[in-house]
Amino acid sequence: MSPLVFVVLAALTLGAAVAVVLNRNPVYSALALVSTLALLSCFFVGLEAYLVWALQLVVYAGAIVVLFLFVIMLLNVQREESVLPAPGVVAGVGVGAGLLALGVAHAVTRAPAVAMPAVAEGYGSPAHLARRLFTDYLVPFEITSVLLLVAIVGAVVLGKRRI
C-alpha cells in the first residue's frame, strides 16, 4: 500500500469513525460504523490478510452492525436532544482520548521504523490460518464455542418475555 493511498484511506476511516461518534441520529451512526469497518477492511487487504478482510465485511459489517441497526429500529430510538455534553466535558474527553492515542503511539513508534519484510508464500491464506487455528489456537477456538454458547443462553434469557 502506497503512502498516499494509506493517508487517504486513513483520513476517510478516521472521518467515518468521527462520524460514528458525532452523528445525531443513531441510524447514521450505524451507517458510519459500517463505512468505518469497510474502510478498515481495505487496510487488511494492504496487509495481505485476505481472510480477515472477508470476515470483516461479512461478519462484522454484515452481521454485527445489522444487529445494531435492527435493535435501533426495533426500539425506535429517538435522536438525542444534543449530541454532545457541555464543551468543557468534550474538551476534557478530547484531551484524555488524545493523550491516550499519543501515549500508545509514543509507545509503539519508539521501535525503529523498519519496512515490513516480505512474507512467505500463502501468508494469510485460509489453509494457513486454519492450520494455526486448529493447532496452536485449538484451546482458544474451543473456548470461543463456549463463549458463543454463553451468549446464546444469555441473549435468550434476557430477551424472552416470559420464562
Next chain:
Amino acid sequence: MVITVPWLRWIVLFPALGVLLHLLAGRRWPRLVPWAGPGVVGLAFAVAVAAVVRLAGAGDEAALVDPIYRWIQVGALDVQAALRVDWLSAIMVLVVTGIGFLIHVYAVGYMHDDPDRTRFFVYLNLFVTAMLVLVLADNLLVLFVGWEGVGLCSYLLIGFWYRETANADAGKKAFLVNRIGDAGFLLGLFVLVKTLGTLEIAAIERQAATLAEATLGGWPVPLVVALLLFVGATGKSAQIPLYVWLPDAMAGPTPVSALIHAATMVTAGVYMIARLHAVYALAPAALGVVAFIGAATALLAALIALAQTDIKRVLAYSTVSQLGYMFLGLGVGVPGAAVFHLVTHAFFKGLLFLGAGSVIHGMGGEQDMRKMGGLRSHMPVTFATMLVATLAIAGVPPLSGFFSKDEILWGAFAGPHAQPVAGVIGYVVAALTAFYMGRLFILTFLGTCRADEHTRHHIHESPAVMTVPLVVLAVLSALGGFLPIPALAERVVGEHHGPHAPLGVLALAVALAVGGLAVAWRFYGTGGDLAERVARAAGPLYALVRDKFRIDELYAAVVVRPLYALADLGARVIDPAVIDGAADGAAALVRRAGERLRRMQSGNVQHYAALLLVGALGLLGYVLTR
C-alpha cells in the same frame, strides 16, 4: 536491751476484737455494747500496765518488742509489723488506753440514747486500735497505718451524725486536710527509704550518721525528712497551715472531741517528732521551723479563741494553741517537756471537753456560751471538775499545766535550740489562755442563767457514769504535774538537764495566769458591758478575730476554687472537647472523605468509564515515563 514480749500485741488486739465483736454481735445483743466497748479498752490498759511493769523491771534503756509478722518485703525494703514499748511509747500507750478507757465509760452515758450507739463504739474501738498501732509501731510504715487509721476514725466520728450535711462536711475536711499532711509524711518516708532503705525506727537511729551525710538534690536529707514529716505533723496535730480542720471537727460527739481531738490523736504529730528526735537532732533548721510554727499556731489559735462563743470551739482553738506549745517544746529541743505537756494536756483538755460535754448534755444540746451561765448550782460536779481543769490549763500552780507549760517556756530560752522570740510569744499566749479559759468558765458556770425557760427547766447534772470519769480526770489534772514524765521520756528522747527555771520566771508565769483570769473576771464576771465596749472599740479587728482571721475563706479562694476550676476544665473542656474532639475529628475526617469519594459514584456509567480512562492514562504515563 530489747526484750521480745509476744503478748504486747494484745494491747492492740483487744480493741480490734472489740470492733469485730460490735460489728458481728452489736445488732443482735445491743446490751453487750456498753460493757464491751469500754471493756476491751480497759483490757488493753491492763495489758499496757503489765507491759510497763515489765519495762520498769528491765532497766532504763530497755524496750519491749513484739515482732508479730513480716508485713511487706520487696527487695531491700523489709517492713516488720512489730510493736515496741519503750518509755516514750509506754507513756503514750498508758495515756491512750487509760484516758481512752475513761472516755469510753463516759461515752456509755453520753451516747445512752443514741440509736447508733453500736456504730459509735465500733468507731471508737477502731480508733483506739489505730492509735495504739500508731504509738506502738516499731516501723514508720506501721506507724503510718495507725496514723491514717486514726484519721479515718476521726473522719467517721466527726461525721457520726451524718444526717447533718455540715457534720459530714467537717469530717471530709478533716480527712482531706490530714491527707495533705500525710502526703508530706509519705514523701518523708520515701526519702528515708531512698537514703537508708529501711523504715524501722531503731534502724534509722542506728544509721543517723549515714543520714547526716546524705543529700538529696543538694539538700541535706535530715532537713528534708524532718520538714516533710513535720508537714504530716501539722496536718494531724492541727498546726499552721493545716489546723483548719480541727475547729470544724467539733461537729462530732463530745467524747470524740475529748478523746481524739484533745487527748490522743492530735498529739500524734508531737509523738512522732519525739519518736524521731534522732532525725530532728540532725536538722536544727527544721527544729527552728517546728518551734516557730508551734509558737505562731499557739498565738493565732489563742487569739481566735478569745472571740468564739461556741464552748467546744473555744476548746478546739485552745487545743490547737496548746499543741502549738508542744511543738514549741519540740522545736527548742526539750521533747521531754513536750511529751510532759502532751500528757497533762490530755488530762485537763480531756476533762474540759468531757465537762463541756456534760454541760451540753445537761443543756439539751446547747453549745452557745451566751445562752449558758449560772450552771454552778445545777451541775456541781461538772462545775468543780471544770474549775480544776481551767486552772490547770491556765497554768496556776500547783496544777499540772503549770509544770508542763513552764518546762516548755523555759526551754525556749534555755533549751539546746533556744528560741527566745518564740518563748516570748509563748508567754503572751499563756496570758491569753488564762483569759479565754476564764471567760469560758465564767460565761458557763457563773452569773445568771441565760437559757430559755424550757431549757432551764431541764438542766440537770449528768449521771455517775459520766461524772466519775470527770472526777478521775480532775484528780489527774490536778496532780499530773508531779508525774515523772519528762524523766521517763528522756530515757528515750535523750536527756536534757538544763537549769531549772529561775524563780522570777516562774513568778512571771504565775502572774500571767492569774492576770489573765483576773481580766476575764473583770470583763465577764462583774456584770458590766466592758466586753462589748472593747469589742466595739476594736471594730474590724474584733470581727477579724471572731471570723477566725478568715483563713478558711482564704484557703477556699487560693486552693479549693482553683482546684475545682481545674477539674472543671478537665471534665468540661479537655476531655469532651480537646481529646474526644481530636478523636471524633479524625473519624469525621475519614467520614467526610468517604462522603466525598462516594459522590464520585454518580451513577452515570460514562463517568465511570472516564475514571477508567484516567486510570489507564495514569498507568500508561507511569510505565512510559519511568
Next chain:
Amino acid sequence: MVPLSWYLVLSAALFAIGVAGVLLRRNLIVVFMAIELMLNAVNLSFVAFARQLGAEDGQVIVFFVMAVAAAEAGVGLAIFIQLFRARETLQADQVSTLRW
C-alpha cells in the same frame, strides 16, 4: 510501502476516537458502537503486527475478537432491549438509580 508505525498510529487514533465516543455519546447503542470501534482499532494493530512479524497469529486473534464482539453484541443488545422495556430510554445519563 508504509511502515508498521503508520498502521499503529492509525490504530491508536481510531481507538481514541472510540474511547471518546464511549465517553461522549448519550445513546447507549452508539456508545456500544464506539466500543466496536475500539475493538476494530485493535484488530488493525493485530493484523499489522502479524504482517510485520510474518506470522498469522495476529490474524487468528482477530477471528477470536470478532467472536467476542458478536457475543458481546448479542448479550449487550439484549440488555439494551430489556432496559428500554423497563425505562423507555436508552440515554446513558438517565440510568443512574444505583449510585453513591
Next chain:
Amino acid sequence: MSASVANVLGGWPAMLPSLVVVGVALLAMTVDLVWRDPDADGAAATGVVGLGAAIVVILSLWGSQPVHGLAGTLVLDRFALFVALLVCVAAVLSICLSIEYVREQLIAAGDYYVLVLLATSGMILMGAAGDLVVVFLALEVMSVAVYVLAGMLRGDVRSNEAALKYFLLGAFASGFLLYGIALVYGATGSTRLDALAEAVAKGPAPMLLGGVALLLVGFGFKVALVPFHAWTPDVYEGAPTSVTAFMAVGVKAAGFAALVRVAAAAFEPVTFWQPLLWTLAVATMTVGNACALVQTSVKRMLAYSSIAHAGYALIGLVAGTAEGVGALLFYLVVYTFMNVGAFGVLLALGRSGERNEDLGDLAGVGLRHPVLGVVMTVCMLSLAGMPLTAGFTGKFYLFSAALDAGCVWLAVIAVLNSLVSVAYYLGVLIPMYMREGTRELVPPRARPWLLGTIVLAAVMTLVLGIDPAGTMRLAASAAASLR
C-alpha cells in the same frame, strides 16, 4: 513452528477441569430441558454434583507433574489447580446459596445454573491460561455469563441497570485489555506468557510496558482496583444478591488468578512495578474503606468492602514474592468463605420481592435468629480481620509477605485501613444486636440450602482462622508452582 493436531492434543489433561465443568453445564442444560421443572432443582443438583466431581478431578490431579499442554496455551500446575478448586468451591457455594432465592425470585432457573457453570469454566481457564488470548477469551466467557446473571431479575430495573453498567464498562475495559494484548503481541511476536516473560527479561521496551499497563487496566477492572472500580458498588447492589455473592468470590478470584499469571511473567523487575502496585493497593483499600464507612445499605457496603479487600489482596502482588502470591491465594480462599456467609445472611433476610439490605433491616435479627446472628458476626469479624477468623490469618499472611518484602509502610497503611473497616463491619452488629426490631423474617429453617451454606461458610471461616496451616501450605505450593 506449527505443531500437528495430535501433538497439541498430547497435553489434553490440562483442559480436564474446565472440560468437566463445561460438560456439567451442558448436562445441566439437558437436565433442565428434559425435566421440565420450573424450579430447576434438577439443574442445580446436576451443577452441585458435577462441580463435586470436578473438585474430585482437580484434587486427583494435585499430585501430578505440571502439564504445559495444548501448545502452551494451557498450563496445569498447582496454581491452576488451586484456582480451579477455589472457583469450583465458590460456584458450589453460590449455587447452594441460590436455590431458594432463585425459586422465590422466579428467575429463569435452568439458565441461571447453566450460566453459573459456564462462567465457572471460564474462571478455571483464566487460572490455567498460558496464553493471553486464552486469558482474554476465558475472561469473556466468565464476563458475558456474569453480565447476564447480573440482569437476571428481569422485572427489576436495578438488576437491569447493574447488567447494563457491568456490560458496558466490561466491554470498554475489554477493549483496553485487548489493546494491551495487541501491544504485547507486537513487542514479543507471541501471546504466550512464557514468551512474554522472556521478552521482559531482555529489558524494558516501551511497547511491551505499554501493553502490560493496558493489561493491568483490564484486570484491574475485573478485580475492582481503584480507579477501575467504579462499576463495583452499582453492580453489586443491583445484581441479584446470590449473583453478587458469586461475583464477589468467583469473578474476583479468577481476575486475580489471571492477574497473577500475567504478573508472574511480566512484572519484572519488581522494583519497577512495585511503586505502581503499591499505589494501586493503597488507593484501592483506602477508597473502598472510606466509601464503605458511609453506606447505609449493607449490600452496597459489602461492595465497597470488596474493593477494599482487593486492595489488601494486591499486597501479595506488591510484595512480588512467591510468599506474597501464596498470601494472595490464601486470602482469596478466606475471602470466598466470609463473603458467602455475609451475602447469605442478606439473602436470608430477604422476602420475595423486597430488598432488605439496609442496616435498619437487620434490627434485632442477631438475638431473634441466633444462627443468622452468629454467622453474620463471624463473617463481619472475619472481614474486619479479627483473630480466630479466617480474615485475620489471611491478613496476617499478607502482612508477613509485605514485611518480608520490605513494605513496612504498606502494612501500616493496611492496618489503618483495617481500623476504618472495623468501624463499619462491627457497625453491622449494632442494629443486629443492639437495637430492637420487629420485622418478621422467613424463618431460616425454611431455607435449608441457604442455612446450610451460610453455616458451612461460617464454620470454614472459623476453621481457616483457627487452623490455617494446611490451607496455607496448599496456597504456598500453588504459588511456588508459578516459577
Next chain:
Amino acid sequence: MLLSLTVLTPLIGALLLAALPREPVAGVRRAAFVFSLVPLACSLAMLGAFAPGTADFQLVERAEWIPAFGIAYHLGVDGVSLFLVVLTTVLTAIVVLAGFGDVHRHVKEYYVLFLVLETGMLGALLALDVFLFYVFWEVMLVPMYLLIGIWGGARRVYATVKFVLFTMAGSLLMLVAAVYLGWKVKVATGSWGFGYDAILALGLSPREQLWLFGAFALAFAIKVPVFPLHTWLPDAHTEAPTGGSVILAGVLLKMGTYGFLRFAFPFFPDATVVTAPLFLTLAVVGIVYGALVAVRQADMKRLVAYSSVSHLGFVMLGLFALDHTAGAGAVYQMLNHGVSTGGLFLLVGMLYERRHTRLLAEFGGLWAAVPGYAVALLVVLLASAGLPGLNGFVGEFLILAGSFQRWPWAAAAATSGIILGALYLLVMYQRVAFGPLEREENRRLADLDRREIAVIVPVIALCIAMGLFPTPFLSRIEPSVERMLARVERAGTPAAVAHLGSPP
C-alpha cells in the same frame, strides 16, 4: 495441661451454655455460675502448683500451631501473670453471680459472652507466643463490644464503638510490629518465629526498637488507659452493664500494663529507657488529671472510671520507674485495683439495680436506709483510696517509694494523687451515704441480700487480706518482675543510652 484447662474451660463452658435451652433462666444462671467455678478451680490448682521463689515461666505448655510461621500454642505462667489469672477467674465468678440480679434480657447470651471473654483474658495473660497473645488480646474485644452494646445503658452504642475503635487503633499497629518481630526472627534464624525467647534473643537496632516499642506501647497505653488516650474509658464504663464494668476495670485495663511489663519492656529495653520520662510524665498527669476530673462527675460510674485513670496512672508510674520495688508494687496494684475498683462497680451496680440511676444527686443519707451497703461501700472506697491496712496502700506505697529512688519529682507529684484520691472518693461517699435521707425512693431501698453479700464479701475479704498480708503475693511477684526488668536495667547504662542516639 493445667494452664490449658484454665484457659479453655471457660470456652467449653460457653459452648455448653450456648447449647442449653434459654429457659428456665434460673437454670441458665446456675449453669453459668458452675461453669465459671471450673476455671476458678483450675486457676487455684495452678496457684497451688506454682513454685514460689523463681522467676521462670512455669507449667509451660507448647504445641505447634502454624508451623510455616513458627507460631506455637505456647502457655506459661510466672509471678507477673499468676495472680492476674486468679484475679480474672475470681472476678468472673463474682461477676457471674452478680449478674443474677441485673441481667434479665438475653441471659444466656450474656453469660456465653462472659465466658468467652474469660478465655480471652486468661489466654492473653498466659500466652508466651506473641502471635498467640495478639489473638487472645483481640478475642477479648468482641465479647466486650457486645456486652456493652447489648446490655449497656442509653448511650451504649456510642460507648462501645468508641471502645472498640480506640482499642483497635492501638492493637492493629501492634500487629504490624508483632509481624515485624516474627520477620526479624526469620532474618536471624532462617524461619519465622513468634516465641517469647526467640524474640528476646533478637538484637534489634535502637531505631527499630523505638518504632516497635511505639507500636506496642500505643496498644498498651490505650488499653491502660494512659492520659490523653483515656476518654473511651469513662464512656465504656458508664454504659457497660455492671459485670462489664467490673471486668473492664478489673482485668482488661491490666492487659495494657501487663503488656508493657511482659512484652514491651523486655523486647525493647533501650526504647523503654529512652521513653521512660515521657511515660512517667503521662502517668503523673494521668494520676492528677483523672482524680481531678473524677471530682466533678455526677455519675457514680463515671467517677469510678476516672478514678481508674488515676489508679492506673500509679501502675504506669511503678512500671516506668524501672525499679523492681516499684514494679512489684505496680503488679500488686494491678491486683488491688482489680479487686477494689471491681468492688466499687459491683456496689454501684447494686444501687443501680434498685434505683435505675447512678446520679449522685439522686442519693444521700443511704446510711440510714441501707447500713450494710454503706459499710461495704465504705470499706471498698477506702481500699481504693489507699488507706493503710487495706490493699491499695501497699501497692501505692511500693510504687511511690520505688519510683522515688530514681524519679523523686515524679513520685512527689504523684503523691498529690493520694490527696485527690481521697477527695473524690469522699465526695462520692458523702453524697451517697451521708446527709439527710430525703427521697422517698431511697427510704424504701432494701439492704444487701444474701447473694449480694456473697458477691461483695470476697471482695472485702481480699481488700483486707491483701492489705495485711501482701508478702505471699509479693514473694511470688517480685522475682518475675525483676526478670522482666533485668534487660531494661542493663539497657539503662549510659553507654546504651548514648548508643541509641546514633543512627542504626
